[in-house]
Amino acid sequence: MATKAFVLGNNIDTDQLAPGRYMAAGIEKLAVHCLEATYPRFSHLSSPGDVIIAGDNFGAGSSREQAVEALKFLKISTVIARSFAGIFYRNAINLGLPAIVCKDVSGIQDGDFVKLRIPKNKLDVPSRNLSLDLEPIPPNLAEILNSGGLIPHLKNRLNPNN
Amino acid sequence: MFIGVFILYMSLAQKILSRAADHKYVNVGDIIVAKVDLAMIHDSGGPRRVAPILKELKSKIFDPSKVVLISDHFVSSGTSEGNDILKFTRKWAKHEKVPFYDGEGICHVVLPERGHLNPGMLVVGGDSHSPTGGAFGTYMFGIGATEMAGVLATGEIWIKVPETIFLNWSGQLKPAVMAKDMMLFLCRKLGMDGGRYQAIEFSGDAIEQLTMQERMTLSNMTAELGAQVGLIAPDKKTEDYLQSLGNDPGNWQTLFTEIKADGIEHHDFDASGLEPQVAAPHSPSNSSSIGDIEKVNCDVAYIGACTGAKYTDLKAAATILKDRTVVSTTKLRVAPASLRDQNKANANGIMKILEDAGATFLPNACGICAGYGTDRLASGITCISSTARNFRGRMGADSSEVWLGSPMTVAASAITGVITDPREFLKS
Ligand code: SF4
Numbered sequence: 001m002a003t004k005a006f007v008l009g010n011n012i013d014t015d016q017l018a019p020g021r022y023m024a025a026g027i028e029k030l031a032v033h034c035l036e037a038t039y040p041r042f043s044h045l046s047s048p049g050d051v052i053i054a055g056d057n058f059g060a061g062s063s064r065e066q067a068v069e070a071l072k073f074l075k076i077s078t079v080i081a082r083s084f085a086g087i088f089y090r091n092a093i094n095l096g097l098p099a100i101v102c103k104d105v106s107g108i109q110d111g112d113f114v115k116l117r118i119p120k121n122k123l124d125v126p127s128r129n130l131s132l133d134l135e136p137i138p139p140n141l142a143e144i145l146n147s148g149g150l151i152p153h154l155k156n157r158l159n160p161n162n
Numbered sequence: 163m164f165i166g167v168f169i170l171y172m173s174l175a176q177k178i179l180s181r182a183a184d185h186k187y188v189n190v191g192d193i194i195v196a197k198v199d200l201a202m203i204h205d206s207g208g209p210r211r212v213a214p215i216l217k218e219l220k221s222k223i224f225d226p227s228k229v230v231l232i233s234d235h236f237v238s239s240g241t242s243e244g245n246d247i248l249k250f251t252r253k254w255a256k257h258e259k260v261p262f263y264d265g266e267g268i269c270h271v272v273l274p275e276r277g278h279l280n281p282g283m284l285v286v287g288g289d290s291h292s293p294t295g296g297a298f299g300t301y302m303f304g305i306g307a308t309e310m311a312g313v314l315a316t317g318e319i320w321i322k323v324p325e326t327i328f329l330n331w332s333g334q335l336k337p338a339v340m341a342k343d344m345m346l347f348l349c350r351k352l353g354m355d356g357g358r359y360q361a362i363e364f365s366g367d368a369i370e371q372l373t374m375q376e377r378m379t380l381s382n383m384t385a386e387l388g389a390q391v392g393l394i395a396p397d398k399k400t401e402d403y404l405q406s407l408g409n410d411p412g413n414w415q416t417l418f419t420e421i422k423a424d425g426i427e428h429h430d431f432d433a434s435g436l437e438p439q440v441a442a443p444h445s446p447s448n449s450s451s452i453g454d455i456e457k458v459n460c461d462v463a464y465i466g467a468c469t470g471a472k473y474t475d476l477k478a479a480a481t482i483l484k485d486r487t488v489v490s491t492t493k494l495r496v497a498p499a500s501l502r503d504q505n506k507a508n509a510n511g512i513m514k515i516l517e518d519a520g521a522t523f524l525p526n527a528c529g530i531c532a533g534y535g536t537d538r539l540a541s542g543i544t545c546i547s548s549t550a551r552n553f554r555g556r557m558g559a560d561s562s563e564v565w566l567g568s569p570m571t572v573a574a575s576a577i578t579g580v581i582t583d584p585r586e587f588l589k590s
Contacts, residue, residue, distance in 0.1 A: 011354050011445065014290075015553040020533030023206065024236070024243035037554045057355035057388060061553060063207060063290040065306040086359030086390055087290055091306035140193055140320060150312050154219055158315065 002126070003049045003077060007110040008038060010055035014088065017059065017067035027066065027073050034070035048075035051114060053105050055081065059088020068095045078116060080105065080123060080134070093141045096149030101135040108132075171420035173326040174393050175361040178301040178417070182284035183321075190425035192323045199283040200228050201313050204269045206235035206534070207288040209254035210247055211307035212314055224317035229260040230278055232269040237527035238497075239535035267500025267526040270294040270382060270468040275502050277407040281396040281414040286313055291468055291550065293389065296381035297374060298404065299396035299417050304385070324360040324390055325425035331368035333434030338584040340478060341376040342470060342548065342568035344368075344431075345383035346439035346449040352429075354447050357389025363419060364394045368433035374403045375474040382469050383550050386446045395419065438583055440546070441566040444554040449566070452583045458565060462545040463488070463576035464557075465569050466497035466524065467531040470548025473503040475569040480507075480515040482573035482587045488520035494576040495537075496521045497529035519576075533557045539564070546575045 016038050022030040035042040052058075052071070058081035059067060068091045071079065078098045082105055092099035102123055107130045108114065115124040121134040137145065147153035170187045172180065180188045182196035203212065208231055216222070223229060233251050236244035255262035263272050270291050273279060281299030286292070288310045295302030305313070313319050331344065348356070362384045369377065377394050384392025394400075396414040404411040419426065441449040465471050465479055476498060488494045496516055498504035504526055507513045517523075524530070530537050531549040539545055539558025545565070547557070552564035567575070570584035577587065 011447075013551075013553045015533075015551075015556040019555050021538060021555070021558070023532075023534055024239070024241060024247060037560050057353075060354050060388065061290060061551060063288060063292075063304040063306050065207070065211070065308060068306075083355060085355070085388055087304050087306060089359075090309055094306060094308045094312070138193065150308050151215055151218060154221075154312055154315060158219055158221060 002113040002115050003051050004047065005051050005053045005108055005110070005112045005114045006039065006042065006046060007108055008052060008054040011057045011060050012038065012054055014059060014061040014064055014067040018064050018070050023064065023066065027069050030066055031070040031073040034074060043074055046074050046076060049077045051077055051116070052079045053108050054079065055105070056083045058084050060085040063087045065091045065095060068092050068097050072097055093144055094150040096145060098145060100137065102132055103135070104132060171422040173361070173419040173423040173426065174299070174363060174395055174417055175301060175324055175326055175391065176423065178282055178284060179321060179323055181282065188323045190323050190325050193320055194323060195318050195320050196284055197317055198228070198286050198313055198319055200230065200278060200285040201310065202230045202232065202269060202273055202285065202287040202292070203310060204231070204235055204289055205233040205247055205251040207307045207310065209251045212311040213254055215308060215311035216315060219311070219315050221315035223258055223260070223314050226258055226260045229314065230273060231255050231260050231262045232272050233264045234268045234527045235532050235534055237265050238525040238529050238537065241536060244534065265525065265527065267502065268468040268528055271472055271499040271503065274298055275407070275500060277409045280404065280409055281400065281411055281417050286310065286319055290385050291382050293384045293392040294378050294382040294468060296384065296392040297377040297394050298400060299394065299414060301391055301393070303390045325427065326361045326363050326419055326423070327357065327389070328426060328428045329362060329364050329431065330428060331364065331366040331431045331433045333368055333432050334371060335368060335433045335436065338570050338588050339436050339438055340568040340570060341372060341379035343436055343439040344433070345380060345386065346441050346446060346566060347436060349386050349441065349446040350449040352387055354386060354445065355388040357384055357387035359388060359390050362387060362389040362392045364392065369394060370397065373474050374399065375472045378472065379469055386550055438568060438571050438585065440571060440581055441552060443552055443563040443565065446551060446566055452571065452581070455581065458581040459544060459579060460492055460546045460565070460575055460581060461543045462539065463492055463494045463572045464530055464545055464547040464549065465572050466495070466529045466547070467549040468499055469550040470569050471497055471499040473506050475548060476503065476507045476512050476516065479569040479573040480512045482570050482584050483519040483577070484515050486519055486577050486587070488576045489579040492576050492579045494519070494521040495524055495530070497524035498526055501526045530557050546572050546581055548572045
């Protein structure tokens with residue numbers, strides 16, 4: 001299935017993903033404002049399954065998980081970036097949002113349709129005849145992702161009989 | 163360490179992690195599972211977020227004595243949602259019987275001042291500025307709430323053993339140049355991802371001369387460099403400081419990086435040549451020497467945060483503000499980072515100097531820094547701030563503009579109403 005790519009720049013920070021002034025509110029309210037300072041009306045324009053393509057250091061800043069939750073709430077399927085901020089990366093995996101490194105995203109334009117082939121670690125952009133390499137997710141993290149995140153993963157581990 | 167005939171050299175980070183993972187040696191790049199010595203949480207990412215997860219996991223806290231809860235983010239929010247969050251935080255603390263500091267200051271400052279950190283410990287914090295603990299030779303880093311719930315349930319965390327990026331500072335800082343200036347300079351030089359989620363380690367004679375709280379500012383802002391931790395190997399100063407708190411710093415002399423360890427990278431900087439730095443909106447990496455910026459008027463001057471309102475920060479600001487007054491067009495707001503630091507500043511006449519200059523005070527909490535409360539910046543406001551981050555909209559409206567500087571730069575700017583080099587006020 002082809003999905004739409006929202007292309008963002010470098011250093012997309014957690015205050016853009018989950019603005020502080022909505023942090024006391026629930027995720028439904030917070031998610032409406034996700035990325036609005038950078039990409040006006042992002043929450044209205046994105047559709048379930050869409051992907052984010054970003055440059056370096058995606059998710060810089062705070063440890064707030066709402067930065068990931070907001071994207072999940074909007075049903076963004078995957079974030080692909082040249083690099084991720086460490087805490088955001090851990091949070092994404094822990095909440096079951098695939099965060100994948102792609103060293104060269106320069107050929108993708110905002111609004112392009114892309115196709116992810118995870119088992120092959122490939123990202124195709126058919127309209128531009130591109131097939132980009134994705135970095136494989138380390139096995140211990142893939143295990144957490146495949147369980148759907150850290151909670152289901154720990155549930156299996158801590159209560160194996162349930 | 164001897165294994166057969168090979169000598170395996172280790173970095174400070176490797177030493178701490180191999181101990182915590184119960185291995186003789188860990189390789190850079192290995193993914194290990196380690197036992198944490200302590201977990202710190204606050205009101206925003208803490209109880210309200212971890213409690214439901216622990217319930218879902220049918221899990222209790224692995225060891226309540228190894229958890230510290232601190233309320234700071236919503237303490238001065240003044241909103242009903244914020245108050246509900248605080249209420250839940252208090253109830254949870256009582257029920258779970260974890261050590262709890264309520265409204266006594268910002269977590270990264272309260273944790274060490276109450277003696278919870280020692281060299282060689284492995285600590286996780288539910289906040290991105292957790293690397294602050296690195297100033298004490300503690301391997302401390304920030305994690306999100308789900309991962310924290312996992313730690314609270316299991317007492318364990320996975321870590322990829324980092325490379326060590328040495329930031330060596332020689333020479334001595336000039337008067338009115340602070341640790342904050344070093345960090346704003348580094349944000350520009352290395353970039354917001356220069357730390358590559360590895361271990362940064364500060365070293366050199368300039369670091370040795372810094373007070374423990376100035377060292378904390380360095381470790382604190384390694385978060386802005388994207389490092390996992392910002393370590394400073396313990397020395398005599400660390401030992402004295404910890405002993406003054408009643409801590410036993412233990413066998414700290416073994417906690418240093420061996421020069422022959424793997425995965426070490428060096429960068430050298432000259433502290434004596436450094437000028438006060440300011441960072442333009444909306445990134446700490448938009449920094450420059452203060453002499454290189456155009457005239458910037460500021461409506462608000464803010465001395466706050468774990469980064470910039472500790473005792474040494476208040477004291478430094480007071481040296482500029484003594485016998486001077488804040489200009490009528492600018493508001494100087496001060497949120498001392500902890501109650502203890504505030505009391506100490508009070509006892510030493512520092513609070514009086516700030517007050518006489520015209521400062522108004524906010525509670526000992528995150529205040530405007532987190533942008534959570536009613537004090538946040540209104541639209542169109544320009545602020546010079548001693549905090550760590552000036553991301554768009556963080557401290558208030560998207561249209562507000564935040565410049566970052568040292569507490570001395572903020573103080574100097576409050577006197578003139580424009581961003582001002584604090585060295586102008588050193589003469590007289
Ligand atoms: S003062 Fe600011 S940087 Fe420090 S913990 Fe609070 S919100 Fe974070």
